[in-house]
Amino acid sequence: MLHALPFALLPSRVHEAQGSGRVIFAIWQAQRRPHAVWVRAKRQSEMPLFPGMTVIHAEGTDILWAAEEALRSMPRALVIAQPDQRLSLMAGRRLQLGAEAGGSTGLLLIRPEAGSPATETRWDCRPLAGDSTLHRWDLIKNKKGTTGSWTLDWDGTSAAFHMVSATGQRSGLAGQPG
Amino acid sequence: MQCLSLAAERAGLHRGMALADARAICPQLVTRPAEGIAKVQEILRRWAVRYAPHVAVDGPDGLIADITGAAHLFGGEEALRLDLHRRLDRAGFTSRSAIAGTRGAAHALARHGGTIPDLPVAALRIEPIMAEGLGRLGLKRVGDLLALPRAPLIQRFGPELALRLDQLLGRQPEPVAAPAAAPRFAVRMALPDPIGLHADVMAGLTRLLDRLCATLSRHQMGARRLRLELRRVDRATIPVEIGLAQPLRDPDRIARLFAPKLETVDAGFGIDALRLVATLAEPLAPAQMGSSPSQEDAMADLITRLGNRLGFHNILRIEPTDSLLPERSFRLVPATEAKPGPLPPGLPAVIFPPERVGGAPPDSFQWRGEKFESYRATGPQRIAPDWWEEDPAWASGLRDYWRVQTRQGPRLWLFHTPQAPAWYVQGQFA
Numbered sequence: 001m002l003h004a005l006p007f008a009l010l011p012s013r014v015h016e017a018q019g020s021g022r023v024i025f026a027i028w029q030a031q032r033r034p035h036a037v038w039v040r041a042k043r044q045s046e047m048p049l050f051p052g053m054t055v056i057h058a059e060g061t062d063i064l065w066a067a068e069e070a071l072r073s074m075p076r077a078l079v080i081a082q083p084d085q086r087l088s089l090m091a092g093r094r095l096q097l098g099a100e101a102g103g104s105t106g107l108l109l110i111r112p113e114a115g116s117p118a119t120e121t122r123w124d125c126r127p128l129a130g131d132s133t134l135h136r137w138d139l140i141k142n143k144k145g146t147t148g149s150w151t152l153d154w155d156g157t158s159a160a161f162h163m164v165s166a167t168g169q170r171s172g173l174a175g176q177p178g
Numbered sequence: 179m180q181c182l183s184l185a186a187e188r189a190g191l192h193r194g195m196a197l198a199d200a201r202a203i204c205p206q207l208v209t210r211p212a213e214g215i216a217k218v219q220e221i222l223r224r225w226a227v228r229y230a231p232h233v234a235v236d237g238p239d240g241l242i243a244d245i246t247g248a249a250h251l252f253g254g255e256e257a258l259r260l261d262l263h264r265r266l267d268r269a270g271f272t273s274r275s276a277i278a279g280t281r282g283a284a285h286a287l288a289r290h291g292g293t294i295p296d297l298p299v300a301a302l303r304i305e306p307i308m309a310e311g312l313g314r315l316g317l318k319r320v321g322d323l324l325a326l327p328r329a330p331l332i333q334r335f336g337p338e339l340a341l342r343l344d345q346l347l348g349r350q351p352e353p354v355a356a357p358a359a360a361p362r363f364a365v366r367m368a369l370p371d372p373i374g375l376h377a378d379v380m381a382g383l384t385r386l387l388d389r390l391c392a393t394l395s396r397h398q399m400g401a402r403r404l405r406l407e408l409r410r411v412d413r414a415t416i417p418v419e420i421g422l423a424q425p426l427r428d429p430d431r432i433a434r435l436f437a438p439k440l441e442t443v444d445a446g447f448g449i450d451a452l453r454l455v456a457t458l459a460e461p462l463a464p465a466q467m468g469s470s471p472s473q474e475d476a477m478a479d480l481i482t483r484l485g486n487r488l489g490f491h492n493i494l495r496i497e498p499t500d501s502l503l504p505e506r507s508f509r510l511v512p513a514t515e516a517k518p519g520p521l522p523p524g525l526p527a528v529i530f531p532p533e534r535v536g537g538a539p540p541d542s543f544q545w546r547g548e549k550f551e552s553y554r555a556t557g558p559q560r561i562a563p564d565w566w567e568e569d570p571a572w573a574s575g576l577r578d579y580w581r582v583q584t585r586q587g588p589r590l591w592l593f594h595t596p597q598a599p600a601w602y603v604q605g606q607f608a
Contacts, residue, residue, distance in 0.1 A: 020588065023528050024608050035473065037480075042492075045530040049496065051521050054477070054513055056484060057492040066484055073480040074473075127587040129553075133608055156527045156608025 006150055007137055008032065009078075013120035014071070014095045014106035021125035021135055022109045023048055024156070026080045029107060031159045035077035037070045039063050041084055060084070064091055071098035071106050082109045092116025120144070134164065180212045181239065184272045222271075223356075229258060232354045240288065242281055244354040249277075281354060282346035286320075294346065295321030302342040308335055320346070361397050363456035365389045372411050372448020379408070379440055379449065380433065386454040387429040400425025400462030406436060408443065409451040416443055421490055423481040423514050425462040431479070435486060481513050490514070498522065502561060503572070504579075504604065505529065524559070526591045526605030532571065539601035540582060540592060548586070556581040558594070574598040581607060 009015050009029060017025050027050050030036035036053040041063065058066045067081035079099075087110065096118055099106045108115070115122060122141035128134035133155040139147045154161035179195045189204045201207055219235055226233045226241055229248065236242040245258065252258040255277045266273045276287035283294060286301035297320040300309045312335070317323055323331070323343060332340050344350035365386050373379060383406060394400060402425050408416045420435045481493050495516035496508050507522055537543040542551045557580035563572035575597035582590050591605035 024606075027527055027608070035477065046528050047530065048528055049508065049521060049525055050527075051496045051498070051508075052518060053496070054481075055494045055496070055510060056488070057494070058488055062488060066488065069483055070480055073476055073483070075476070076473075127589060129583070129585050129587045131554075131583075133589060135608075154608055157523075 006148065007123070007139070009105050009107065010120060010144070011076075011105045012100050012103055014092070014099050014108065014118075015121045015123070016108045016110050016115045016119040017123040017125055018110050018112050018115070019123075019125040021127050021137075022123070024127070024135065025123060025125040025137060026107055026109060027156070028154060028161075029105075030078050030080065033076065033078040033105070035074060037074065037077060037079045039066045039070065039079070039081040041082065044082065064095070067106065067108075068095055068098040071095060071104050072102040075103035077104045078107060079104055080107045080109065086114045087116035089117050092118030096120070181215060226262075229262065232356045234354050234356050236285060240285070242284065242354050244281075245277070280346060280348040281352045282342065283348075286346065295319060295324065299323065302339070302346060304339060304342055308339065311335065361393070361399075363390060363393055363399070363401065363459055364453065365393075365455075366451065366453040368451045369449070372445075372450045374445035374448050376441055379443075379445075379452075380437060382452050383436055383440070383454070384429065384433055386452060387432055390454055390456065391427040391429050391432075394427040394456065394459065394462075395464070398461060398464065399459045400427045401432070401456035401459050403456070403458040404432065404436075405455050405457050406440075407453040407455070408445075408449045409453070410446045411448045411450055412446055414446065418443065419457075420486055421482070423478040423485065423490075425460040427462060435482065439486075496521070501564070503564065504561070505531070505571070527608045529591075529605040532593070532602035532604045535592070535601050535603055540580065540594070543601065545590070545603050550584040550586050550588070550590070552582040552584050554583045555592075574600065579604075 007025075007029075023046065026038075027048055030038075030050055030053055036050070037056065038048065038050075038053050039056045039058055041059055042057040056066050056070070063081055063083050064087075067079055067083075070077070070079040087108065092115075095106055095108075095116075108119070119141065120143050121139060124138040124140050126136055128136050128151065132153050134151060134153055136149065136151050138149045141147070149165070150163065151165040152161050152163050179191060179193055179197065179200055182191055182193065186204065186207070191200050191203060191207075197209065200209075215238065219238075219241070223233050223235055223241055226243055229252070230243040230245040231248075232244040234242050245255070249255045249258050252261055259275055259277060262275060263273060274288050274291075276284050276291070278284040278287050282303070285303065286297050287294070290297050290301050298309075299312045299317060299320060300306070302309075302320065312318070312323070317326075320343075323339075324347075328340060341350060345352045367382060367386055369382070373382070386406075390401075401422065403419065403421050406418045408418070410416065418436065418439050420432070420439065422432075422435075426432060481490075485493050490512055493513045494510035495513050495518065497511045497516050498519045498521050499507055499509050501507050504525060507525065511517075533545065535543040535545045537549070540552050540555060542549065544550070558578035559580075561577050561579060563569065563575065574595040577593040577595055579591065579593045582592050584590065589607040590603050591607060592601055592603050594601050
């Protein structure tokens with residue numbers, strides 16, 4: 001069953017996001033939590049500008065290690081990680097256990113087909129052309145509910161946004177594995 | 179010139195002389211920077227405690243010790259002085275000393291020698307102007323002053339002169355007050371038999387931590403950096419250091435941080451001594467017991483754990499700076515030192531180093547292998563480089579920034595460099 005606000009990530013779980021708009025999706029999610037931790041590789045050129053979040057520079061497997069430590073220690077926080085390798089089922093399970101133990105929410109920013117089967121939900125995000133700042137966020141995998149697509153208008157300067165399309169469009173039969 | 183050797187003084191140099199003048203008089207002068215003098219004085223003061231319990235620093239170049247009741251332990255006052263000079267000469271110091279009944283007299287006699295009435299008036303620790311004034315009146319020796327009636331002296335030169343005379347003669351008390359020793363947060367433990375198992379080392383560490391944290395809480399301080407030194411049987415010492423994001427004096431949390439580092443230590447034939455020292459301590463107010471750990475504590479613990487493995491310079495926060503150049507309007511500072519603040523408006527959600535675009539910007543251009551067509555642009559915002567900095571990224575001069583909405587979706591931050599015509603992308607908006 002989807003949460004009242006469809007793209008508020010389910011807490012105590014780890015989710016994934018792909019697509020050209022995944023960093024913007026992560027920033028939107030971080031604005032809604034009291035604390036955000038972003039684990040990235042130092043040589044990554046793109047820097048999200050979100051003051052108030054803690055940035056952790058790590059390399060290789062240390063990225064997932066730091067993400068797991070942060071998931072275990074920070075209740076009610078959002079832990080965003082940009083791993084540079086494919087995620088295995090084992091790694092995904094470890095992160096899920098960490099999020100459950102710590103009461104925090106995880107969001108992994110991945111390239112397409114590089115995610116783990118253990119993820120709770122997977123989102124595909126991209127910006128849409130238009131007069132205002134439109135985004136399209138598709139829920140393409142959901143362990144506990146249906147998939148769907150939403151279009152919203154959000155300019156990044158505040159937490160306020162405007163939902164453009166209708167919510168919860170079903171694509172496929174209910175209960176079908178994502 | 180602050181401190182001179184005997185040979186230097188004989189050559190004509192004096193304290194307060196400029197280095198250039200000194201070198202002119204004595205070309206083969208050997209000099210060292212003067213910042214260490216206070217430290218050396220403190221070391222000598224602590225060493226001099228072997229002679230008397232109260233030793234204080236006396237001016238920039240001396241020590242004063244109250245040896246009442248202690249002289250007989252060295253076989254008399256003269257024997258004490260000889261022992262002092264012998265040890266100081268052996269250490270390479272040139273020194274003069276005197277023993278007298280009052281502090282003022284000892285200070286004066288050590289510097290000028292002779293007897294009390296023959297001391298120059300400058301030895302009374304008065305202002306040089308006052309000494310000059312006394313000299314003009316013909317009062318050059320302390321003996322001359324002692325012969326005069328007190329009241330006109332005070333009227334003419336003020337009460338300070340009378341105070342110094344009384345201190346010299348012992349009519350006014352002037353005790354020697356040694357400063358309290360700064361607390362040292364170090365504990366050590368020697369073991370009768372060498373140990374090597376991780377559990378044993380952790381048990382020894384726990385005992386040391388209990389003692390160290392008790393000392394810290396007595397002084398209301400917490401440790402920020404700790405070093406555990408393990409001395410092996412073959413006399414090698416292995417240091418293990420940890421850092422903390424905020425001052426702590428909780429033995430359990432500190433022991434947990436040492437545990438992973440101790441697993442990789444090679445005990446050799448065994449460890450027979452442990453020493454734990456808090457190399458950096460900061461004030462830590464007493465905390466109420468029983469309160470649940472707050473979010474700040476959880477963040478501090480996380481930063482400590484991650485920092486000890488990844489390095490504290492890799493745990494960062496975004497801090498705004500004063501610069502108007504976009505890529506320098508923020509910087510990443512270590513999380514323990516960051517001062518939060520809002521970023522200037524107009525910055526994109528994601529920023530990256532400028533990437534050149536091809537095609538026919540701004541109407542249609544290629545970026546990262548994709549074609550874009552812009553249909554609306556907001557701007558321009560002209561930013562000029564800092565003329566005092568030679569930044570290669572700004573070698574192309576002024577930048578006109580445009581916020582461009584593309585038909586393909588992304589909303590990009592482009593800039594145009596009119597002085598070397600080209601277009602670049604530097605960021606993406608939400």
